[in-house]
Amino acid sequence: MEKGCFETRIKEFRARRGWTQEQLATEVGVSRETIIYLERGKYNPSLKLAFRIAKALLSSIDELFIFKD
Amino acid sequence: MLGNPKWFKRRKYTGWGLTPITWQGWVYVGALLFAIFFISAVTVWLNVPTVYQIGIVLLVLAVIVLETIDISARINSDERETVHEALSERNAAWTMAVTLMGGIVFQAIVSVLHGQLYVDPFIIAAVLGGVIAKGISSWYYIDK
Numbered sequence: 001m002e003k004g005c006f007e008t009r010i011k012e013f014r015a016r017r018g019w020t021q022e023q024l025a026t027e028v029g030v031s032r033e034t035i036i037y038l039e040r041g042k043y044n045p046s047l048k049l050a051f052r053i054a055k056a057l058l059s060s061i062d063e064l065f066i067f068k069d
Numbered sequence: 070m071l072g073n074p075k076w077f078k079r080r081k082y083t084g085w086g087l088t089p090i091t092w093q094g095w096v097y098v099g100a101l102l103f104a105i106f107f108i109s110a111v112t113v114w115l116n117v118p119t120v121y122q123i124g125i126v127l128l129v130l131a132v133i134v135l136e137t138i139d140i141s142a143r144i145n146s147d148e149r150e151t152v153h154e155a156l157s158e159r160n161a162a163w164t165m166a167v168t169l170m171g172g173i174v175f176q177a178i179v180s181v182l183h184g185q186l187y188v189d190p191f192i193i194a195a196v197l198g199g200v201i202a203k204g205i206s207s208w209y210y211i212d213k
Binding site: 029030031033034037043045046049 | 147148149150
């Protein structure tokens with residue numbers, strides 16, 4: 001299984017909103033561990049989860065996730 | 070059924086099933102164990118024939134297994150946990166399949182050496198059951 005092929009700016013956008021990882025996790029309906037993995041770029045989220053995170057952080061998917069080929 | 074999914078977590082490292090994480094969960098498990106003990110005691114006290122005693126206890130155990138499956142299905146896990154759990158289940162299934170196939174080959178060789186081919190039908194049924202489950206799952210998830 002591919003372990004992540006992108007960098008994310010989730011941490012940066014989360015900090016802008018003043019949210020903890022726990023708050024973001026609750027907002028998008030995942031565990032805090034999943035947010036940790038996402039921020040480290042070690043988990044490829046589904047499109048649905050990516051949209052939910054982007055919406056929660058008042059951002060867009062292409063702003064949050066930077067694909068590394 | 071009666072159990073609340075918030076009382077339990079799924080087992081991760083020690084097989085399948087549920088582990089209580091709240092006092093309500095422990096009380097619930099205690100109540101189920103007491104139910105088995107109580108029903109067994111009543112059947113003995115009423116001199117119910119042994120075959121029926123076993124049948125009644127098996128029925129109670131079946132209800133508990135169904136309850137466990139129901140609670141497990143209602144425990145929320147996020148998509149990362151679900152994906153990783155599925156990978157763990159796949160690895161478990163492969164390990165069991167290889168072990169069962171090894172068992173079939175071993176039994177076949179040993180029985181032939183003793184003059185008559187014999188393989189435990191439960192092992193064959195387990196392998197066939199796995200094949201059928203994989204076929205149905207593939208049809209449902211991939212083709213449908």
